Amino acid sequence: MNQQLEIENVYRGSAVPVLSFSALDKNRQVLPQxxxxxxxxxxxxxxxxxxxxxxxxxxxxxxxxxxxxxxRVTVQSTAVAKMPG
Incomplete structure (x- = not known):
């Protein structure tokens, strides 16, 4: 395990996020590779x-x-989770 990410959902329903990530070094510079x-x-x-x-x-x-x-985390999109039934 490298790093744990906490995702906070403040809405009452379940959500399905699509996130993108940029790795940063100690100087907060993007590590493009x-x-x-x-x-x-x-x-x-x-x-x-x-x-x-x-x-x-x-x-x-x-x-x-x-x-x-x-x-750095960017929210690309969020959808409401579909409930079975």
């Missing part, structure tokens, strides 16, 4: 975030992956 992916799929719209706090796990790969000090 570092790929950031997630374990549970918040970068692909595969994570359902209920009201409250959810987590995803970030993984880093590529040249400079060990220099990651922080991550």
């Amino acid at each position: 570092v790929k950031v992916s997630t374990v549970y799929g918040s970068d692909r719209g595969n994570l359902v975030a209920p009201y409250g706090t959810s987590i995803d796990i970030l993984r880093f790969s590529g040249p400079g992956e060990h220099d990651v000090s922080d991550v």
Whole structure:
């Protein structure tokens, strides 16, 4: 596990976010060759975030992956989770 991401959903319904990430070094400069992916799929719209706090796990790969000090998160889109039934 490289880094835990907390996702806060303040809406009463469940949401499905699609997030993008930029890896940053200790000077808050983007590390363009570092790929950031997630374990549970918040970068692909595969994570359902209920009201409250959810987590995803970030993984880093590529040249400079060990220099990651922080991550910039951008919300690409958010959809209301479809309920079965």
